[in-house]
Amino acid sequence: KKILIAFGTRPEAIKMAPLINEFKHHKNKYEVKICVTGQHRELLDQVLDFFEIVPDYDLKLMKSKQDLSQLTAAVIEGMKVVLDSFNPDFLFVHGDTTTSTFAALAGFYAGVKVCHVEAGLRTYNLSFPFPEEGNRQLTSRLAYLHFTPTAIASTNLLKEGIDPKHICLTGNTIIDALLFAIEKIEKNKYLQIEDLKQLISQERPVVLVTCHRRENFGQNFEQICSALKHIAETNDVQLIYPLHLNPNIHDTAHKIIGNVKNINLIEPLAYPTFIWLMKIASFIITDSGGIQEEGTALGKPILLMRTCTERPELADSGLVKLVGSDPKGIIDEATILLRSQKRSQSVAIQSSPYGKGDSAKQILNVLDTHIL
Numbered sequence: 001k002k003i004l005i006a007f008g009t010r011p012e013a014i015k016m017a018p019l020i021n022e023f024k025h026h027k028n029k030y031e032v033k034i035c036v037t038g039q040h041r042e043l044l045d046q047v048l049d050f051f052e053i054v055p056d057y058d059l060k061l062m063k064s065k066q067d068l069s070q071l072t073a074a075v076i077e078g079m080k081v082v083l084d085s086f087n088p089d090f091l092f093v094h095g096d097t098t099t100s101t102f103a104a105l106a107g108f109y110a111g112v113k114v115c116h117v118e119a120g121l122r123t124y125n126l127s128f129p130f131p132e133e134g135n136r137q138l139t140s141r142l143a144y145l146h147f148t149p150t151a152i153a154s155t156n157l158l159k160e161g162i163d164p165k166h167i168c169l170t171g172n173t174i175i176d177a178l179l180f181a182i183e184k185i186e187k188n189k190y191l192q193i194e195d196l197k198q199l200i201s202q203e204r205p206v207v208l209v210t211c212h213r214r215e216n217f218g219q220n221f222e223q224i225c226s227a228l229k230h231i232a233e234t235n236d237v238q239l240i241y242p243l244h245l246n247p248n249i250h251d252t253a254h255k256i257i258g259n260v261k262n263i264n265l266i267e268p269l270a271y272p273t274f275i276w277l278m279k280i281a282s283f284i285i286t287d288s289g290g291i292q293e294e295g296t297a298l299g300k301p302i303l304l305m306r307t308c309t310e311r312p313e314l315a316d317s318g319l320v321k322l323v324g325s326d327p328k329g330i331i332d333e334a335t336i337l338l339r340s341q342k343r344s345q346s347v348a349i350q351s352s353p354y355g356k357g358d359s360a361k362q363i364l365n366v367l368d369t370h371i372l
């Protein structure tokens with residue numbers, strides 16, 4: 001059978017990498033080709049390097065000042081050419097990006113069976129600007145197989161009328177990727193990690209910060225920056241913030257917190273460096289999905305700068321606390337965590353609602369049964 005795996009952003013690449021590597025053990029059964037849209041360029045390439053993935057097709061779609069509609073049109077057109085040329089039986093897409101949804105639509109139009117990895121996440125909040133929720137709901141309408149990370153996600157799909165035979169609970173491949181990265185970090189020396197060690201204080205607690213979501217652009221992000229400034233100026237702490245390249249984030253952050261004591265704004269980190277940093281952080285302030293999944297697997301408390309979540313299992317676990325973008329909420333909760341913790345030590349992986357790191361294997365097992 002012919003398999004096409006399409007993705008375009010950093011988180012999709014990280015979560016698809018274990019699946020791509022698993023397919024390599026089944027070359028007798030599957031002919032696999034990788035298509036990247038390049039929705040994120042530099043961030044995507046860092047991940048491809050680390051996981052040693054060489055795409056067969058690269059649509060190179062990233063353009064400055066491109067809006068979502070223009071990107072959508074480009075993904076559909078670009079994917080059509082690839083689908084026509086390779087003619088796959090199954091198309092794998094991941095999550096909730098413009099790439100995944102509109103690659104899925106192109107696959108659907110071409111009569112290819114679409115397999116959605118990390119299916120069934122929901123906030124049911126479709127108000128502007130939440131493109132991710134719209135994207136993942138649309139993909140669920142188009143997909144043939146739905147690989148869900150949790151029972152909650154499976155239940156969401158069942159309630160939406162999806163045939164239970166096509167909903168497959170397989171955990172989240174992020175745990176596979178995390179275990180792979182931890183093992184590689186232990187075995188190899190990474191220059192970027194060595195450089196970062198020079199920057200990191202030995203005495204002060206390290207707080208890792210990231211922010212990139214559309215819902216936090218603009219005034220919300222200015223408030224977030226003012227909260228970070230307050231935390232950094234009033235505590236003996238070190239905030240390390242690898243900045244997303246999106247100009248809405250990058251330029252505002254430099255303006256407001258570019259020169260604040262105890263804050264280090266740095267470039268986006270390669271995946272192994274980022275995992276290393278998560279391991280030594282006392283806690284994490286973020287609006288990211290993947291970082292919540294990895295951070296909690298490493299036992300790190302997380303302040304989530306959002307007002308809703310499609311990962312209720314993490315909020316229920318007590319490790320993730322929703323603080324929104326209001327400075328008071330962020331500052332109060334950070335202060336509590338700073339008071340309750342000393343500098344955190346490197347930690348081992350803990351039990352996670354997303355499985356034990358064998359999701360890619362499970363997905364392949366399911367696929368095997370569907371091609372019989």
Ligand code: UDP
Nearest residue numbers: 011014242268269270271274288289290291
């Ligand atoms: N990540 C990384 N380098 C960084 C920041 C994040 O490799 O400087 C990884 C992180 O470990 C996680 C993924 O990128 O696996 C999360 O991506 P992002 O926060 O951009 O997207 P989301 O998960 O919210 O879709």
